[in-house]
Amino acid sequence: MRDILVAGNWKMNGSSAANAELVAGIVAGVPKGSGFSLLVCPPFPYLAAVVAQADGSAVKVGAQNVSEHKKGAFTGEVAPGMLGDLGCDYVIVGHSERRALYGETSEHVAAKFQAALAAGVTPILCVGESLEEREAGTTQSVIDEQLDAVLDTAGVGAFAAAVIAYEPVWAIGTGMTATPEQAQDVHAHIRARVAEQSAEIAAKVQILYGGSMKGENAAGLLTQPDIDGGLIGGASLKAEDFLAIAEAAAQA
Numbered sequence: 001m002r003d004i005l006v007a008g009n010w011k012m013n014g015s016s017a018a019n020a021e022l023v024a025g026i027v028a029g030v031p032k033g034s035g036f037s038l039l040v041c042p043p044f045p046y047l048a049a050v051v052a053q054a055d056g057s058a059v060k061v062g063a064q065n066v067s068e069h070k071k072g073a074f075t076g077e078v079a080p081g082m083l084g085d086l087g088c089d090y091v092i093v094g095h096s097e098r099r100a101l102y103g104e105t106s107e108h109v110a111a112k113f114q115a116a117l118a119a120g121v122t123p124i125l126c127v128g129e130s131l132e133e134r135e136a137g138t139t140q141s142v143i144d145e146q147l148d149a150v151l152d153t154a155g156v157g158a159f160a161a162a163v164i165a166y167e168p169v170w171a172i173g174t175g176m177t178a179t180p181e182q183a184q185d186v187h188a189h190i191r192a193r194v195a196e197q198s199a200e201i202a203a204k205v206q207i208l209y210g211g212s213m214k215g216e217n218a219a220g221l222l223t224q225p226d227i228d229g230g231l232i233g234g235a236s237l238k239a240e241d242f243l244a245i246a247e248a249a250a251q252a
């Protein structure tokens with residue numbers, strides 16, 4: 001069966017001192033057991049320090065964004081090879097905040113996804129609908145457009161070394177979690193969409209849920225058949241909160 005991945009997206013939060021305390025707390029409290037892994041995604045300036053601190057522990061480190069370019073005159077951007085060089089295992093691409101606030105299109109996200117893969121960094125592709133889209137009954141078509149852009153560009157084979165995160169935009173940072181059934185429905189749809197091109201890859205790809213996941217609701221979500229972990233914002237900023245989700249993962 002698929003392992004569970006519990007990933008923390010710190011967004012633009014933290015400081016050297018706060019991060020050191022957070023990572024120490026997480027590393028010290030990793031639940032016993034197997035079948036799950038933990039990942040933290042700090043802001044770019046702190047990646048090297050967090051990689052060094054987490055070295056030798058069960059906690060992996062990823063970035064929150066990446067350029068689609070390998071190198072060159074792209075002021076302010078960070079190349080996928082640089083992330084690999086620093087020791088990052090993962091990178092989040094297409095987070096709804098990047099799509100909504102920075103105008104990233106699905107094509108742009110697909111290019112970033114491919115560039116990360118080519119550099120040996122596992123992309124976590126975020127997809128998800130807004131509240132208006134859900135209410136209009138277009139959830140599946142919105143997700144299909146976001147997913148197909150990557151399937152068409154990178155090919156289904158790329159998903160053998162990638163992760164998908166379903167993050168309903170209306171649930172991110174709002175405290176409004178999707179019910180386990182609502183999330184499971186969309187996760188099953190995503191897996192079926194990948195299975196149209198490869199049943200084998202669909203059966204293996206991890207699909208995380210993101211949107212106000214916390215200790216209290218994690219078990220209900222993580223025990224759904226197509227939910228293979230969580231992408232966690234707010235609750236990843238305190239070791240205790242993050243570890244409560246990790247605990248649910250260890251028991252799922």
Ligand code: PEP
Binds near residue numbers: 172175231235
């Ligand atoms: C996120 O930003 O990916 C997220 C899921 O945030 P939160 O857990 O705070 O809803």
